Amino acid sequence: MDEAVVLSxxxxxxxxxxxxxxxxxxxxxxxxxxxRQNAYPFLFLSAFFLLSCLVLFGLYILELNNPLGYDxxxxxxxxxxxxxxxxxxxxxxxKRPRREKNPSKTIAxxxxxxxxQQIWKDFPEDLFEAVIARLPTESFFRFxxxxxxxxxxxxxxxxxxxxxxxPNLHPWFYSVTHENITKGAMYNPSLRKWHHxxxxxxxxxxxxxxxxxxxxxICFLDLSHKNFYISNPLTDSFKELPxxxxxxxxxxxxxxxxxxxxxxxxxxxxxxGCNGDHExxxxxxxxxxxxxxxxPSIKLPLSLNFRSQTVSVGSTIYFMHxxxxxxxxxxxxxxxxxxxxxxxxxxxxxxxxxxxxxQILLVGLVTKNAATxxxxxxxxxxxxxxxxxxxxxxxxxxELYGKHVRMTCLGNHGLLMLSLRSKRMNRLVxxxxxxxxxxxxxxxxxxxxRKRQTIACGTAFHPCPTALA
Numbered sequence: 001m002d003e004a005v006v007l008s009x010x011x012x013x014x015x016x017x018x019x020x021x022x023x024x025x026x027x028x029x030x031x032x033x034x035x036r037q038n039a040y041p042f043l044f045l046s047a048f049f050l051l052s053c054l055v056l057f058g059l060y061i062l063e064l065n066n067p068l069g070y071d072x073x074x075x076x077x078x079x080x081x082x083x084x085x086x087x088x089x090x091x092x093x094x095k096r097p098r099r100e101k102n103p104s105k106t107i108a109x110x111x112x113x114x115x116x117q118q119i120w121k122d123f124p125e126d127l128f129e130a131v132i133a134r135l136p137t138e139s140f141f142r143f144x145x146x147x148x149x150x151x152x153x154x155x156x157x158x159x160x161x162x163x164x165x166x167p168n169l170h171p172w173f174y175s176v177t178h179e180n181i182t183k184g185a186m187y188n189p190s191l192r193k194w195h196h197x198x199x200x201x202x203x204x205x206x207x208x209x210x211x212x213x214x215x216x217x218i219c220f221l222d223l224s225h226k227n228f229y230i231s232n233p234l235t236d237s238f239k240e241l242p243x244x245x246x247x248x249x250x251x252x253x254x255x256x257x258x259x260x261x262x263x264x265x266x267x268x269x270x271x272x273g274c275n276g277d278h279e280x281x282x283x284x285x286x287x288x289x290x291x292x293x294x295x296p297s298i299k300l301p302l303s304l305n306f307r308s309q310t311v312s313v314g315s316t317i318y319f320m321h322x323x324x325x326x327x328x329x330x331x332x333x334x335x336x337x338x339x340x341x342x343x344x345x346x347x348x349x350x351x352x353x354x355x356x357x358x359q360i361l362l363v364g365l366v367t368k369n370a371a372t373x374x375x376x377x378x379x380x381x382x383x384x385x386x387x388x389x390x391x392x393x394x395x396x397x398x399e400l401y402g403k404h405v406r407m408t409c410l411g412n413h414g415l416l417m418l419s420l421r422s423k424r425m426n427r428l429v430x431x432x433x434x435x436x437x438x439x440x441x442x443x444x445x446x447x448x449x450r451k452r453q454t455i456a457c458g459t460a461f462h463p464c465p466t467a468l469a
Contacts, residue, residue: 129153133162137172138191140234140465154235160466164262168462171413174210174218174233175458177444179451181207185444186233189415189430196447199231201238209457212256212310213411215263216464219256225249228269228281230469233461239469241269244288246277255310255317257332259284263467268332270317276300280332292335302328309409309459311355318360320353327353327360327379342384345377350407356414356433362386363416365407372405373397374418376431390436392429399425411460417441419455426454 132143132153144151153159173187182205186195202208208220208229217237220229226249228241252271259266269281270291279288294300308320315333320326326341344351351364360379365372374397377386391397403422410417416431428441444453 126158129156129159130162133159133166136190137188137234137463137465154465156466160262160264163464163466171411171415171460171462173411173417173458173460174213175410175444175455176209177453178456179446179453181456184210184233185453185455187417187441187444189441192442194442194444197233199233199238200236202229210459211254212269213459213461214256214267214312215258216462216467217256217263217267217469218459218461219254219269221252221254225251228254228271230269230283232464232467232469234463234465237467237469241281242287244271244279245290246273246279248273248275248277250274251306253304253306253310253319255312255319257312257315257317263464270330270332272302272304272319272330274301274304276302278330291330291332292337295337298328298337298339304328305351307350307408308352309411311353311360311412313355313358313360318353318355320351340379340384342379342386345375345386345388352409354409354412354416354433356412361389361412361433363409363412363418365405367405370402371397372400372403374407374420374429376416390431392431393438396429396438399427408455408457410455410458413460413462415460417458417460421454426452428455 132150135143140154144154170189172189175185175187176183177185180196182202183196183198186197187193188195199208207223209223210218211221212219216234217230217232220231221227222229227243229239230241231238250273252273255270255272257268259268266282266284268283270278272278276294278291280291281288303321303323305320305322310320311318316329316331319328319330321328322344324341325344326339329338329340330336331338345362345364345366347366347368348364349367351362354361354363354376362377362379364375366375373394374392375388376390378389379385380387400420400422403425405420405422405425408419408421410419412433414433416433418429418431420427420429426443428443429438430441431438444455445451446453
């Protein structure tokens with residue numbers, strides 16, 4: 001039982017470090033590295049080093065559990081068209097020593113020591129939550145079923161704080177398909193994988209369309225434009241918002257912002273109609289309220305572009321309108337309306353607003369002489385003009401030549417997903433606004449068959465397992 005003894009010593013050493021300083025290690029060590037000010041950062045480094053030893057020890061056990069001894073590696077290649085792809089290579093078989101040919105006995109002898117409660121009962125809870133918070137998002141679908149304690153982490157305030165300190169690298173995309181409109185399909189760009197889910201508390205035969213998102217929560221509006229819903233697609237958190245005071249059943253533009261950095265501090269939802277009616281929902285008070293009225297400089301009715309999603313920068317929500325072309329903004333905190341008259345680029349169709357690092361962008365199709373391509377522009381605040389900053393690769397644009405293409409934007413939190421459709425084409429592409437890279441998205445297939453599904457609408461959201469509706 002040498003392995004169990006080593007594990008027990010590692011856990012005991014972590015506990016001794018925590019008891020020595022009579023406090024749990026802090027996770028903000030990158031901001032406080034002066035030992036004269038605080039010794040906790042070096043305590044956390046030592047504890048995390050010992051915890052890494054535990055991870056390496058676990059990998060050793062997993063290696064014993066791999067009787068076939070396969071070892072894989074990925075090679076990044078680039079074809080003639082410039083597309084990047086990953087080729088998985090399998091290393092040649094290696095002969096395993098005789099003493100390792102039957103590792104089951106070794107694993108069985110070690111497992112009893114690994115599961116010894118005397119070893120794990122004193123493991124620091126703060127470190128445990130810090131490690132769990134850094135797991136891939138897919139792991140949260142599985143780790144809840146391990147035990148009641150792990151499942152209760154989703155409602156833990158300290159775990160939510162650890163999760164908030166982990167940066168969101170890539171958003172996910174929630175979409176609704178024409179073939180299965182009562183259920184949702186989520187796409188994870190990191191693994192290039194689709195997940196098919198259903199909302200358990202949704203009334204039967206109710207169709208919900210995703211219209212906005214913030215803090216891991218998605219705002220839905222039913223097909224009749226009457227009722228709003230909030231849901232976390234990763235969990236069972238779901239809530240129907242109270243009825244609106246305005247009985248406006250026509251189409252509305254919807255925006256959503258957070259009161260703070262996470263959904264714990266609350267959120268606000270705003271809807272705006274063409275006749276100028278608008279309301280704001282505050283999750284803290286669980287009620288709708290009317291905001292400031294329009295200034296005389298903004299003429300009604302509004303010609304809102306409902307194909308364009310709203311975007312937000314801080315506490316300001318931006319809506320796109322036409323006739324005249326431009327942008328309408330509202331600062332929810334200060335109650336200030338603004339209108340920007342910006343002429344649209346020539347030959348533009350199916351355009352929508354984007355936001356990246358506080359800048360307002362525009363993406364759309366430009367068709368001229370049977371040639372069609374996707375362009376991206378940035379709003380110039382000084383001149384109030386759109387400046388081209390990127391476009392889809394020419395070899396991809398050639399595939400759209402002569403086709404009557406329609407485009408739908410499915411979200412844009414740093415990553416932009418576009419659905420390009422024609423009579424004989426259905427394509428999903430993604431653009432990274434930071435690296436300016438374009439890539440194809442795998443087709444969304446039916447979960448119980450090989451039928452390809454067509455994306456109807458969608459929105460981007462940052463997955464957060466602890467966000468509550």
